[in-house]
Amino acid sequence: MISHAGKKDFRSEVFIGNSPEILNILNIINKVADEDATILITGESGTGKEIVAKEVHKKSRRRTEPLITVNCGAIPFELLESELFGHERGAFTGAHRERIGRFELADNGTIFLDEIGDVRPEIQVKLLRVLQKHSFERIGSTQTITVNIRIIAATNKNLDHSIAEGKFREDLFYRLSVIPIKMPPLRDRKSDIPLLVNHFLEKFQAIRKTKEKEFSNEALDVLIQYDWPGNIRELENLIERLSVLVDKRVFDVSDLPENFLQKKQEGFEKSAARLKKDI
Ligand SMILES: Nc1ncnc2c1ncn2[C@@H]1O[C@H](COP(=O)(O)OP(=O)(O)OP(=O)(O)O)[C@@H](O)[C@H]1O
Ligand SMILES: [Mg+2]
Structure with missing residues (x-):
C-alpha cells in the first residue's frame, strides 16, 4: 500500500511511506x-x-x-x-x-x-x-x-x-x-525512497500531462545512496526539475545533478578501498 488517503489525488496531498518510522508516525496521528x-x-x-x-x-x-x-x-x-x-x-x-x-x-x-x-x-x-x-x-x-x-x-x-x-x-x-x-530525516528511512520517487513521478506526470516516466535501476540506486540534506522537499524538487528539463522516458545516472554523482564516486572509492583491505 502506498497511499494512506485512499485514491491518489494530487489536488489534495497524500502522506506517503511504508517504513517502520512512518508507520509509527501514522499510528500516533491516528491515535491523537x-x-x-x-x-x-x-x-x-x-x-x-x-x-x-x-x-x-x-x-x-x-x-x-x-x-x-x-x-x-x-x-x-x-x-x-x-x-x-x-x-x-x-x-x-x-x-x-x-x-x-x-x-x-x-x-x-x-x-x-x-x-x-x-x-x-x-x-x-x-x-x-x-x-x-x-x-x-x-x-x-x-x-x-x-x-x-x-x-x-x-x-x-x-x-x-x-x-x-x-x-x-x-x-x-x-x-x-x-x-x-x-x-x-529521509536518509534514516531509505526504504521509503522508491515509494516517494514513484509518487512524485506520478504527481508531475499528472500535472504536466506527460507520459509515464521512470528512473533506471542504477539511477534509483544513486537516489537511495544519496543522503538528502533537504529531505523530501529536495527529492520532490529534483523530480520536478527532471520532469521539466529532461526529455526522456527513463532518467539515467547521467541525468542526475553532479553532486549526486560525486556521492556515488565517493561511495565507489570507499567500497573499493574496503575491498582492497579485505584482499
Ligand atoms: N510522507 C510524505 N508523503 C508525500 N509527500 C511528502 C511527505 N513528506 C513531505 N512531503 C512533501 O515534501 C514537501 C516538504 O514537506 P513539508 O513542507 O511538510 O516539510 P517541512 O518539514 O514542513 O519543511 P520545512 O522545515 O522546510 O518547512 C512538501 O511538498 C510535502 O508535500
Ligand atoms: Mg514547514
Whole structure:
C-alpha cells in the first residue's frame, strides 16, 4: 500500500511511506487526531512537518472547520502579535481598522504555528496563556476572547538548545509538547525512497500531462545512496526539475545533478578501498 488517503489525488496531498518510522508516525496521528492535546512536530527542513499537521487536522473531527497556518518565522516580529491576536481600531499607529487575529479565525478548528522556535520571548508569554486558558485579548482591547482550538506547532530548531540559551521558555515547551512527533530525516528511512520517487513521478506526470516516466535501476540506486540534506522537499524538487528539463522516458545516472554523482564516486572509492583491505 502506498497511499494512506485512499485514491491518489494530487489536488489534495497524500502522506506517503511504508517504513517502520512512518508507520509509527501514522499510528500516533491516528491515535491523537481526535484528541485536543497539543502536538509539537520537530525535524529537519523538508521532512514533512507541515504535511503531518494537515494529516492530523484531516483525520480529526475538526476537519470541516478551518486549519489556520501561521508561519511565525516569516512574519516580522512587529506584525506577529497582531497577526495572531488581532487588534482594535487605533490600537497603534497604522491600525486604521480592527483586525481579527488567526486564533479567532481558527475557532472550532486547528491552528498550526509553524517555525515556533523563531518566536520571540515577548510573544512566547502570550502564547503560553493561550495554551493554558485558550483565551487572549486583541491588541488595544480589554475584552477577553475565548476560543475552541486545537494547537499544533512545528520547528526545525533544537528547542533544548534554545531553552539552554534562554531563547525559548521551558514552560511553553512543556505545554506545546504534550504529544511530541519527531520526523525522521529521509536518509534514516531509505526504504521509503522508491515509494516517494514513484509518487512524485506520478504527481508531475499528472500535472504536466506527460507520459509515464521512470528512473533506471542504477539511477534509483544513486537516489537511495544519496543522503538528502533537504529531505523530501529536495527529492520532490529534483523530480520536478527532471520532469521539466529532461526529455526522456527513463532518467539515467547521467541525468542526475553532479553532486549526486560525486556521492556515488565517493561511495565507489570507499567500497573499493574496503575491498582492497579485505584482499
Ligand atoms: N510522507 C510524505 N508523503 C508525500 N509527500 C511528502 C511527505 N513528506 C513531505 N512531503 C512533501 O515534501 C514537501 C516538504 O514537506 P513539508 O513542507 O511538510 O516539510 P517541512 O518539514 O514542513 O519543511 P520545512 O522545515 O522546510 O518547512 C512538501 O511538498 C510535502 O508535500
Ligand atoms: Mg514547514
